[in-house]
């Protein structure tokens with residue numbers, strides 16, 4: 001039996017097994033098996049033909065966004081609208097056959113936007129150019145799942161399933177489980193919270209399925225067996241995903257309203273250029289980027305003024321050249337971005353902005369920066 005058949009057998013068995021206390025272990029085991037076979041399926045094949053020609057686009061800019069969706073939902077139209085790159089759009093399916101990069105300039109950041117071929121059900125198993133598309137999606141910071149507002153919700157759940165099956169977890173955080181395989185000592189199991197979905201016995205069963213007999217496991221969260229399997233397997237990608245419903249010019253106001261209220265969703269029309277600004281705002285939030293401006297010490301601050309009582313103006317921050325960092329970045333991150341050795345010469349920094357109580361405020365390397373803060377670094 002091939003792997004695909006094994007997978008479908010297990011999926012069928014899971015579907016027909018009633019979920020209750022008595023079947024809990026059996027189901028957990030089936031899920032562990034399923035994850036194992038899927039992993040085998042995804043192992044890169046040795047043949048060169050599976051390599052995607054035209055898919056190896058260099059990462060550039062401050063962040064990468066991948067456009068994923070069924071054929072003809074408007075991905076290429078969107079790229080051509082938001083960037084200076086033109087990507088062919090047409091009314092027939094599979095117009096786009098490779099990965100086409102463009103750049104969105106927003107709030108001083110360069111966001112790389114990747115247009116990709118449409119994907120269909122079975123993409124994860126290699127249908128169409130599904131595997132290459134999904135491989136690119138894994139490298140993104142945010143996925144935009146573009147949907148045709150005139151089509152039903154089934155497209156969305158099909159795509160979610162495809163991405164899920166290759167270890168991409170959308171809008172989920174990494175399960176808070178400490179897991180460390182050991183050389184001996186058996187399995188030590190602990191939890192800091194009450195567990196309602198996993199037990200020590202189930203955890204052991206799952207670990208045995210992966211031939212792990214010695215390990216330390218600590219649940220810090222009430223996780224499900226699937227989440228525990230994700231931790232064991234390890235190569236999961238936790239990806240923010242924005243669901244974008246395009247072509248709202250074709251549906252009723254009531255329907256637009258209903259879609260717009262869904263979590264993680266934005267409604268747009270590329271054709272009529274509706275709501276694109278709001279989409280950018282949402283995208284910015286999902287990318288969780290922070291712009292920091294630097295300011296040199298002016299002559300006044302260096303004590304060079306006082307000629308004829310004339311105050312020389314302090315140097316102005318350079319607002320044209322922001323340093324783009326991840327949300328939560330510290331002063332140390334800023335230093336590293338400016339120069340490799342700056343952190344080691346660091347004495348203190350002055351920060352103006354929302355991250356400090358006073359403007360400016362003297363801060364150390366561990367201070368957390370916020371969006372649009374201005375910083376001046378003083379060296380030893």
Ligand SMILES: Nc1nc2c(ncn2[C@@H]2O[C@H](COP(=O)(O)OP(=O)(O)OP(=O)(O)O)[C@@H](O)[C@H]2O)c(=O)[nH]1
Nearest residue numbers: 072073074075076077089090094095096118270271
């Ligand atoms: N009514 C309407 N049509 C749109 C909108 N956006 C795109 N289209 C049309 O939808 C069709 C498909 O657009 P594409 O941009 O080629 O779609 P795609 O997702 O890139 O398609 P593939 O590359 O084939 O996967 C084109 O005929 C577009 O003109 C929109 O907002 N409203």
Ligand SMILES: [K+]
Nearest residue numbers: 072090092095
């Ligand atoms: K198309």
Ligand SMILES: [Mg+2]
Nearest residue numbers: 075076095096
């Ligand atoms: Mg296209």
